[in-house]
Amino acid sequence: MTGKKEAPPLRRRGERMRQAVLAATVDLLATEGLAATTVAAVARAAGVHETSLYRRWKTRENLVFDALATHSDHALPTPDTGHVSTDLTALFTALARYLATPEGAALLHLGTVRGEDDLEEGRRSYWSARLGRAEALVRRGVERGELTADTDPHLLVEAVAGPLLARVLLTGEPLEEAVVPRLVDLVLDGARARRPDQR
Amino acid sequence: MTGKKEAPPLRRRGERMRQAVLAATVDLLATEGLAATTVAAVARAAGVHETSLYRRWKTRENLVFDALATHSDHALPTPDTGHVSTDLTALFTALARYLATPEGAALLHLGTVRGEDDLEEGRRSYWSARLGRAEALVRRGVERGELTADTDPHLLVEAVAGPLLARVLLTGEPLEEAVVPRLVDLVLDGARARRPDQR
DNA sequence: CAGCTATCGCAAGTCGACTTGCTTTCGAAA
DNA sequence: TTTCGAAAGCAAGTCGACTTGCGATAGCTG
Numbered sequence: 345m346t347g348k349k350e351a352p353p354l355r356r357r358g359e360r361m362r363q364a365v366l367a368a369t370v371d372l373l374a375t376e377g378l379a380a381t382t383v384a385a386v387a388r389a390a391g392v393h394e395t396s397l398y399r400r401w402k403t404r405e406n407l408v409f410d411a412l413a414t415h416s417d418h419a420l421p422t423p424d425t426g427h428v429s430t431d432l433t434a435l436f437t438a439l440a441r442y443l444a445t446p447e448g449a450a451l452l453h454l455g456t457v458r459g460e461d462d463l464e465e466g467r468r469s470y471w472s473a474r475l476g477r478a479e480a481l482v483r484r485g486v487e488r489g490e491l492t493a494d495t496d497p498h499l500l501v502e503a504v505a506g507p508l509l510a511r512v513l514l515t516g517e518p519l520e521e522a523v524v525p526r527l528v529d530l531v532l533d534g535a536r537a538r539r540p541d542q543r
Numbered sequence: 544m545t546g547k548k549e550a551p552p553l554r555r556r557g558e559r560m561r562q563a564v565l566a567a568t569v570d571l572l573a574t575e576g577l578a579a580t581t582v583a584a585v586a587r588a589a590g591v592h593e594t595s596l597y598r599r600w601k602t603r604e605n606l607v608f609d610a611l612a613t614h615s616d617h618a619l620p621t622p623d624t625g626h627v628s629t630d631l632t633a634l635f636t637a638l639a640r641y642l643a644t645p646e647g648a649a650l651l652h653l654g655t656v657r658g659e660d661d662l663e664e665g666r667r668s669y670w671s672a673r674l675g676r677a678e679a680l681v682r683r684g685v686e687r688g689e690l691t692a693d694t695d696p697h698l699l700v701e702a703v704a705g706p707l708l709a710r711v712l713l714t715g716e717p718l719e720e721a722v723v724p725r726l727v728d729l730v731l732d733g734a735r736a737r738r739p740d741q742r
Numbered sequence: 743c744a745g746c747t748a749t750c751g752c753a754a755g756t757c758g759a760c761t762t763g764c765t766t767t768c769g770a771a772a
Numbered sequence: 773t774t775t776c777g778a779a780a781g782c783a784a785g786t787c788g789a790c791t792t793g794c795g796a797t798a799g800c801t802g
Contacts, residue, residue, distance in 0.1 A: 457715040471713040506705025514670040516656040534733025
């Protein structure tokens with residue numbers, strides 16, 4: 345036997361526990377699928393009690409979404425090629441690619457805002473942050489003179505991102521990457537065609 | 544007493560039962576909210592056994608979605624003003640207005656495609672039908688010469704509808720009707736700007 | 743190192759979605 | 773009218789999400 349205790353129940357607390365649980369969740373998600381990623385299963389895999397999960401994340405959806413949101417951070421680039429078109433295409437192609445994976449689809453489904461007030465704030469802020477990143481690309485394009493000053497970055501980004509999300513969530517269409525540049529071109533052309541006296 | 548039977552347990556079957564249940568579901572949804580619209584509650588309200596609901600609709604989500612889908616049929620117009628811009632604006636303004644209601648939001652949430660194969664076919668076909676209706680408007684515009692022949696109706700419609708859905712589902716933004724004409728203009732301008740030699 | 747408290751472990755239980763096996767009855771064809 | 777299969781009623785039970793109350797302890801603070 346080792347000199348140390350054989351298997352101290354491996355008490356996890358605070359941030360350490362959080363990390364272990366999120367890792368176990370992502371792992372379960374990838375290997376067993378969303379349906380099998382039950383709260384009890386995650387608790388077992390992470391060596392933590394089920395109640396603790398509920399106390400920290402309140403609901404299963406919060407837990408899984410948190411895990412996926414944290415995990416997805418490393419999946420989306422922040423391109424800066426000097427051209428709005430290229431930047432947007434790169435960013436949203438990566439998004440499309442990610443949404444085509446099981447994890448991406450799950451993230452999208454669980455990232456849906458249901459109630460009004462509660463702690464869904466996490467969901468809202470997550471998407472706001474992601475879309476905000478894309479809006480920055482557009483703003484840089486405006487500063488470079490590629491787009492007119494009256495361009496609405498928010499609307500423009502929504503027009504590109506919305507269809508991608510809608511495909512996955514609504515019609516379940518394959519979401520080929522080829523649509524991304526077509527969408528970007530369509531929307532950018534539309535933005536450039538706008539007359540400045542537009543109200 | 545009446546000459547007829549006083550209260551024969553009001554046996555409902557087949558199509559009659561279906562109508563009664565869907566009506567009861569919509570009613571519950573409107574008065575008590577989505578959370579209170581439990582399968583047991585619907586069964587009680589419709590005077591039908593819970594098991595019967597499961598046998599016909601398989602899941603609660605299918606039931607509620609079916610009820611809302613049937614109900615929403617009367618909420619969306621099929622405009623024909625002679626101009627693509629006006630037509631699309633009218634159609635999607637109505638959609639935006641509907642999505643702003645509790646029923647509309649619920650429909651959107653429950654209309655989300657989750658699994659792959661099963662009987663989610665209803666969801667997919669529902670949205671395909673709606674979007675197809677909008678695509679017809681675009682096609683008419685092409686025939687009238689308002690848009691070039693290489694216009695992709697599917698992509699164009701997605702570009703307008705996607706952002707509306709995304710707002711409700713993801714960021715939960717208010718979804719003011721004013722964005723609809725702006726979106727329509729943006730996308731139509733983009734479509735008109737496309738060069739025919741585009742691959 | 744003693745003390746304190748937020749955090750976690752644990753047991754027991756609620757609730758609603760969904761299933762299964764069996765009986766009853768409607769309703770239409772023979 | 774008789775008959776017979778599909779559709780509905782009914783009972784009992786599984787399963788997973790979520791709650792509650794209480795006892796145990798980790799781990800920072802003085």
